[in-house]
């Protein structure tokens with residue numbers, strides 16, 4: 198069976214960096230998939246005798262998605278280094294050019310849909326690359342990170358110990374709502390079993406506090422994923438990252454409690470804003486396109502999901518800001534949101550993601566034009 202394109206190349210490059218004591222930076226998205234990916238790669242590298250110079254999660258609310266300007270500024274001092282991006286998308290063409298010019302070598306691990314323009318990173322691992330012959334395309338980034346870790350251990354000739362990685366890959370696969378078939382089915386099944394016997398203090402605490410007794414997909418989705426989804430990036434370290442890596446059981450319990458509390462508040466706010474959007478919606482319109490300066494950006498994906506499920510229409514929600522407004526998109530099965538935005542890409546600063554779940558950033562002055570562009574695109578699709 199073919200492997201994911203560049204997986205072995207990435208594994209070898211990282212092993213070389215470990216051996217030659219090069220600096221290694223891990224740059225992950227702050228959602229659960231990004232965090233799980235970072236922890237998997239970090240622990241794999243450490244177990245193989247390497248060190249991580251810096252872990253960095255951009256603040257989605259303040260800085261946006263992917264490799265951000267603020268992050269580039271913060272991280273320049275670490276150059277030269279091997280710069281791994283995990284679950285950060287495949288749209289950072291300019292940023293990758295810029296940081297490679299400054300002495301970083303970039304490796305991209307990602308699973309989002311490829312865009313017309315591909316960044317000139319040293320190595321790209323994404324099963325959705327056209328030239329990739331790996332048959333299963335729907336891994337979460339943490340699933341790819343798990344395979345990368347396994348590959349590194351195998352090349353290094355060291356015992357792998359899959360469990361501690363599988364539990365994270367399983368949580369990420371569930372949180373990212375990846376289809377639970379083929380590789381993912383196996384990752385989730387084995388990962389949930391590993392979770393039952395987890396050695397991570399933070400996960401132990403969550404399991405105890407949420408009174409998990411039965412370990413199956415439904416229970417993990419209901420009890421474990423929401424608190425992890427409520428985690429935010431604080432000072433460029435995600436709260437979920439801190440929970441996964443906490444060694445002290447008391448502190449781990451505090452962190453778990455805090456996330457459970459946050460999940461409750463998050464749910465309330467999602468329900469409230471969902472109602473607000475529904476009130477503004479017009480039944481005759483083919484899509485939902487709404488924005489507000491008071492809506493928290495980090496909740497827009499979850500809110501758009503609810504509305505999309507209920508009304509079976511493409512949903513575009515944005516946080517209105519002075520210069521540039523970021524947004525989240527959800528579309529019903531069979532409607533490709535990335536393709537829709539590709540059609541209007543002259544109006545956008547960035548965009549990307551999955552066919553059914555994606556995001557964008559746009560100059561605020563272009564919002565009306567973008568709406569018109571989308572309306573005419575979807576009218577022609579005849580939904």
Ligand SMILES: [Mn+2]
Nearest residue numbers: 230284338373
């Ligand atoms: Mn992801």
